[in-house]
Amino acid sequence: EFVPARRGLAGQLEHLRDKYEHIGAEALGRSPGITGGLAERPQNPQGEWSGAAGDGIPAPQKVLFPAQSLSMKWERVHRVGAGLSNLGNTCFLNSALQCLTYTPPLTNYLLSREHGRTCAHGSFCMMCTMQNHTIQAFANSGNAIKPLSIIRDLKKISHNLRFGRQEDAHEFLRYTIDAMQKACLNGYTKLDRQTQATTLVHQIFGGYLRSRGK
Secondary structure, eight states: OOOOOSSOHHHHHHHHHHHOOOOSHHHHTOOTTOOSSOOSOOBOTTSOBOSOOSSOOOOOSSOSSOGGGOOOSOSSOOOOOOEEOOOSSOHHHHHHHHHHHTOHHHHHHHHTTHHHHHOOOSSOOHHHHHHHHHHHHHHTTTSEEOOHHHHHTHHHHOTTOOTTSOOOHHHHHHHHHHHHHHHHTTTOOSOOHHHHTTSHHHHHHOOOOOOOOO
């Protein structure tokens, strides 16, 4: 049995507008509707943070990936990529991989193969793994592929994940994004938190949560 809401959606939205304050969108020159970007300081054309955004967040010591190089829209039109075969309780993995594969700023970068040309990892690298998977997915439009490279390195993504066991899709997604972030930080030591937030991955999926008491 359903009971009609006492307040409509419009009233709820107005209440939320008063409760929360969006930070960073104007400073980055982006639409407030775009989420997941850096709530940092504005950048000059050389990719360096400058000026105070009034958000109380210190400027990073260096910028690892210039924000202006991040393309939020598709850089070219692609045919729908390959489907993913279920290899036995891998639907949680397949659904998260498809979400990542069709995230425009991430896919634009992966298809450019830029990471592969500069990667210094000697072993497992989640960015290289995602780059190879994304390239394979778009090269097999209309077919189904097996995400064997992801499954093979499942324990390297997280020790908590096991092949053949039904896992949580959101948990796998978080572990995968964390692994990509670590790959972007490979080779850097003793970076401040603000600099770590300037990676490609953090600018797409990361952000800051600010609370304010009255």
